[in-house]
Amino acid sequence: MGDNDTEEQDTFPVRMDEEGDNRGNPKRGRRVEKFQNNFSRWMLPEELRETYLERANCCPPPIFIILVSLAELGVFIYYAVWKPQKQWITLGTGIWDSPLTHKPENREEAWRFLSYMFVHAGVEHIMGNLIMQLFLGIALELVHKGFEVGMVYMAGVLAGSLASSIFDPFSALVGASGGVYALMGGYFMNAVVNFREMMPLLGVFRILVIVLIVGTDVGFAIYRRFITHEAGMKVSFVAHIASGVAGMTIGYVFFTNYNKELLKDPRFWMCIVGYIAAFFFAVIFNIFLSPAPA
Numbered sequence: 225m226g227d228n229d230t231e232e233q234d235t236f237p238v239r240m241d242e243e244g245d246n247r248g249n250p251k252r253g254r255r256v257e258k259f260q261n262n263f264s265r266w267m268l269p270e271e272l273r274e275t276y277l278e279r280a281n282c283c284p285p286p287i288f289i290i291l292v293s294l295a296e297l298g299v300f301i302y303y304a305v306w307k308p309q310k311q312w313i314t315l316g317t318g319i320w321d322s323p324l325t326h327k328p329e330n331r332e333e334a335w336r337f338l339s340y341m342f343v344h345a346g347v348e349h350i351m352g353n354l355i356m357q358l359f360l361g362i363a364l365e366l367v368h369k370g371f372e373v374g375m376v377y378m379a380g381v382l383a384g385s386l387a388s389s390i391f392d393p394f395s396a397l398v399g400a401s402g403g404v405y406a407l408m409g410g411y412f413m414n415a416v417v418n419f420r421e422m423m424p425l426l427g428v429f430r431i432l433v434i435v436l437i438v439g440t441d442v443g444f445a446i447y448r449r450f451i452t453h454e455a456g457m458k459v460s461f462v463a464h465i466a467s468g469v470a471g472m473t474i475g476y477v478f479f480t481n482y483n484k485e486l487l488k489d490p491r492f493w494m495c496i497v498g499y500i501a502a503f504f505f506a507v508i509f510n511i512f513l514s515p516a517p518a
Contacts, residue, residue, distance in 0.1 A: 288370035289361030292341075292377070293354050296400055299324070299342040300350045319343045319398055326385050326397035328516035337385040338378070341400040353400045356437075360407045364479065372478040373407070379474045379499065380406020380467035386506035387466030393516040395460045405467035408434055410475015417480045438468065474499065 303318040319325055323333070326340035344350035357377075365373045384402030388395055415430040445461035473495045477486065486492045 286362045286365035286370065286373075288374045289357060289365055289377070292400075292403070293358055293361075296342050296344065296350065297354065300344050303343070319345060320396070326388075328389065328393055328396070328514070329518065331389060331510050331514070331516065332518075337389075338381055340385060340397045341381045341403055343398040344400070345398055349399055353404050356404045357400065357407060360404075360411055364407065364411065368479060376406050376410050376471055376475040376478055377403040380404075380409070380470045382503070383470035383499075384460075384463035384467040386503065386510075388460045388463040389514065389516075390506055390509050392460050392462045393514050395462075397460055397463055401464055402467040405438070405464050406471030406475060408438060409468040409471025409473075410479045411471075413472050413476040414479040417476070438464075470499070 303322065320327075322343050324336065324339040324343045326336040330336055344353065361373055361377070381400070381402040384405070385397055388397055412431065412434045415434070419431075442461050442464055445464060449461060477489065477492045477495050
């Protein structure tokens with residue numbers, strides 16, 4: 225997304241008659257062009273695809289989402305291998321005693337409101353998050369670059385923990401679902417806003433897939449929280465919903481404004497001001513009003 229001049233200066237057309245490498249390897253040039261064309265059809269309305277293809281390249285690569293995923297995988301392996309665990313399906317004491325886990329009684333340790341995204345409760349938990357965030361994040365980052373994707377991802381992580389601290393103040397949090405839900409929320413808004421300019425069947429498919437995934441996941445979280453009485457971790461559906469809303473607002477601005485200046489878009493400022501206001505309210509609540517133990 226061209227929200228500043230430097231991005232336009234740093235990107236160059238990927239054309240076989242302009243790039244020296246592609247002249248030497250025309251098959252590779254055609255593969256790269258086809259690859260980028262497919263991504264543009266998933267992410268952009270028709271009138272913006274030509275602009276994207278003229279500027280598109282894979283430098284930098286989708287580095288943000290890859291680095292975050294590697295960090296999350298590394299932390300999981302650490303707690304699964306070096307910490308005493310009986311098996312990898314569900315990690316127990318190690319993650320609950322971790323200085324990264326968000327716990328209501330440790331809310332004065334502010335880094336936990338973000339660091340909980342690195343800690344996962346088991347193989348199923350981390351694999352689900354990694355698959356979704358790599359699938360969506362790489363596609364989004366190839367078009368919108370790492371800064372935009374990173375802002376949406378981190379906004380979702382922070383929104384999830386802050387909302388949980390207000391509406392579900394006795395629950396601990398682990399996992400990167402906040403960032404994943406933010407990406408899904410932003411991607412969903414991209415599909416809805418640009419629906420008429422894209423292939424109709426593709427737009428319907430994207431919207432239905434996201435609705436199915438979110439509906440199933442949130443429904444299962446609610447079931448585990450209020451209906452089943454089996455022992456184990458209770459999933460915070462509040463954090464999931466808040467992260468999705470953050471993605472639908474912040475992500476809506478970032479992912480539907482390709483090649484436009486964000487600072488001149490009033491929707492950008494509305495989302496930023498709203499997010500900051502909610503952030504300060506959550507901070508005040510946690511300091512003065514939270515019923516959770518100190």
